[in-house]
Amino acid sequence: MKTGKMIRSKREELKMTQQQLADQLYVTRQTISKWELGKSEPDTLSKKSLEKILAVQLVKESSSKETEEEHVVKKIQWFVGMVLFGIVFFPLRFFWVMMHRYWKQPWICFAIVPVLLSFILWYLHSLKDNVFYLFLGLILVAYWITSYYFLGDHAVADGN
Template structure:
């Protein structure tokens, strides 16, 4: 079976077009067309439809059903340039914010006298740093690939699974000081369990390419639940805090909501792309 890149090259040459002339009609660079023909990248499905119209060939001639799936799974989840720029800014802000938090914790451990801080507090702070470090690594990985335009579903899934794992570590850390088992259980159900569910769902949906709607529903539910939890826990605290602390809490609130909204957007964008690929291949 002839690959997409070879089919594209043959159709373009049969039409008497150069890579540059095709690129101009598609409003992309000549290098993009070259990468498609070499098999390094695939155009998104909308661009593929435009190519079929310009070269006057059917989609079936350009892409097999298997390659339809490759288009979705190898291309970035977010292909809209404006939205991708928002993703880049959000990821960069998350990395910077968490780095500042880690720096603050480390400086507190260094500057506070030994007799002013007990071992249990140090343990909790170290666990918090571990959770934040995982988040920093995950979002930095996502940031690099978002800038390169290579944040595919599997890479996006890796970012989300690592992020939810970091949330579990952070939330478990907050539960450690609780004495009553009832409080511990309630916190586990309210906070830890949703992140565990979200991590498992993200793994199967983004990485294992399991398109069952149960995973979409679970990711959606846990994201909405995360927004709700952020509002009910941070907003009242923000209202009663001093100006500097209120600013810090408000930024955490906005950041938390933005991440959950982005997860919802990426999940449904990928769902539409996979569904569209199936419809075209049929």
């Protein structure tokens, strides 16, 4: 039996109106009507509340045991994810080490890094505006902090 039909039949069996059920669930009467007509489905929390009020099972119990095939697929996905992470992370780590090694050279600090950040921001701009501005702020703060740190370290070394 469909969820909507089950809700309606149990509600009518308990001699409840849609409004009475809606009041107990803290939703509108129209929401109950939509559920019963199959125009929408209750969310998980509403289903659990409906189960308690109507004494019916709406949420299917998930089996706690995975099949062997699903287990193998998850292991393969994990392995592929780790390999891809390594492939992506290695160039970033290499770039960071090279940048750290040559950071004291002005062309790295004031040319390469801003160009790299511009490309990153160009990509981020394709995301939502709030995400773009958030990352823009974080990247600028991180850039200024690292610039201050490395240039300050360089200035201290020259002063000695």
